[in-house]
Amino acid sequence: MGRTVTVAVCTLNQWAMDFDGNSRRILQSIQEAKDAGATYRSGPELEICGYSCEDHFYESDTLLHSWEVLANLLKSSICEDMLIDVGMPVMHKNVTYNCRVAFLNRRILLIRPKMRLCEDGNYRESRWFSPWTKERTVEDYFLPRMISQVTGQTVVPFGDAVIATRDTCVGFEICEELWHPASNHIPMSLDGVEIIANGSGSYFELRKAYVTVDLVKSATFKSGGCYMFSNLRGCDGGRLYFNGGSSITLNGNILNRGRQFALEDVEVTVATFDLEDIRNYRNSIRSRSHAAAASQSYPRVKVDFALTPENLMSNPPDRPLDGAQDVYGDDDGQSRLVYHTAEEEIAMAPACWLWDYLRRSCQGGFFLPLSGGVDSSSSACIVYSMCEMIVESVNRGDTQVLADIRKIVGDCEYVPIDPKQLCNTILVTCYMGTENSSAETKARAAELANQIGSYHHGIVIDTAISAILGIFQQVTKLTPRFKVQGGSPRENLALQNVQARLRMVIAYLFAQLMLWVRGRPGGLLVLGSGNVDEALRGYLTKYDCSSADINPIGGIAKNDLKKFLLYFRRKHGISALSDILEAPPTAELEPLQAGQLAQLDEVDMGMTYKELSVFGRLRKQNCSGPFTMFCRLVHMWDHCTPKEVADKVKHFYRCYAINRHKMTILTPSCHAETYSPDDNRFDHRPFLYNHSWKWQFAAIDEQVKRLKEEKPSRPHKTAPKVLAKPRYMPFSSVISNKTHPGIVV
Known part of the structure; x- marks a missing residue:
């Protein structure tokens, strides 16, 4: 054994513009890292101000307050005798950069700006920051006077450099630089940098947890060394959930990794490794050694400090974990890593996001219109999952979670006993x-509410509907009728929409007053329950009960929600979910026929939820327009003829075009799905289209004609029967429930 180093990565639940809270959490993480014996602590991206400050980055106040927090950190005795780097915005020569600031014992060693900015998905970093493009170059940075008064320094190095201690060398990447094809860790490792720290702001998406694991393992497998990955956790003020998972990796093996989903504001992950293991590993890869011998050098900031202890035998190195994901204790006491299933991710990520939103919005709970269908039941179960996580955290002794839940319920002595009791609160x-509602849906809603413990009411809103229609009749002397009663499509749709919109009005009334009824202070947040597929298709009424304060399932596909409820039923024994899963999806806005449902969602939409997911992924992930989507699906859907595929694609794009305007007012949702149509940030597209797609559809028709001529008897499999009456209608007919833009505005 040579020299062992103990380092710490930190997962912090920061909040944009919360300089006071962010500062406290940073100091707590430094103290915990020091208590664990670490001599180097690294934290997440932009941890001082919060990642999602967005246009606040234009404000000089944001830069000023970030320096003020840094000054407090520099002065704190907690930060003594430890190498520390923190993330904050810094303006250099009138250009703002996303930076890491490394300091030791009241002296700033290096300000390292981000060199690769992230511009995809939900990221828009170049709107506020510029990349540092001067490779292996440093310049003098003139410190603000408030910092000079603490450090005694006037200028410090700013740029692409590394820190050389007495025993090793430390370099930096910032988030996107790990993902970039020309990652900085390769040339740094060739120049002898042994520890690379990455402060990151990586957000959650379903089934993507393996990405950072593979990246850090691959980086250190190829080039050797220790990679410290620190990530944010939680909702810092927007639609994203940052999913933690901070890790320490050595030579292609993960030594330790933090949790993805948790309510704790601060989690410090520590590992000890031997510097000689890095040197031996690198030297054994001869091709790497030959490349390193010819590598260009980085500017080095030399510091008279050692990360290793004097006693060579003081700390034994940690053994690698055997998998990839959250850390658990095996029966034999050894740690292991596992992946969460998508169902587990749905149970935890939106629940953590809801918790942050609830406690930071200073509200007293949630109000949920519960219809007895899959969507609203999923929202209810996610709240129950949140309650379960709260109880577990309190039982583990998390004083912050206990203080937060006491503030929410307005009782300074409240202690949550079990999830069901908390859910009722x-x-x-x-x-x-x-x-138009069936007795079956009412019973399903009541049974689910009883089993999860929610405070439930069943009400009838026909009186309110009649009052609204009475106003219309008084003015126009006309009485609109449903289609089954001989009414026109416009009448039919208007009668459905007035029901849906009144539910939204009633939901907000109850949300504002139900805690008053229960003798508690405050109000409730209204929860939405529209899924990502219905948003993509526009199968919702504008400003109806899909409009809410927040929506835990707005980024999740219908089929994933069904799988989640199956998992949830097994885990918690919620038998009410069985009937909910077996019931066909329905809006219940048209009259019953002989007491039975006559309206089914998939028939109304003219496509299945499974087809919608395919359309969504091709449109967003594969960047497919109508023609390319048809060309792809002709080969994917061999159970359909080319004409059938063409009709399906055309119908989807017609509906998408005439309903795209609804994406502008989607309830803020926890981002989860890669094909989310959220217009506000993730999916920037027009909201006014020529719905005829004349040129595009003509190209499809021409391709269908060619395929017919080339293969007049093209064999195809029999399509599984999903819809009783699939509707692929012309635009003039697409005015079934919740689809027509001329009416739903």
């Missing part, structure tokens, strides 16, 4: 029935 559910 903070979740109010309500079944809003009409004459």
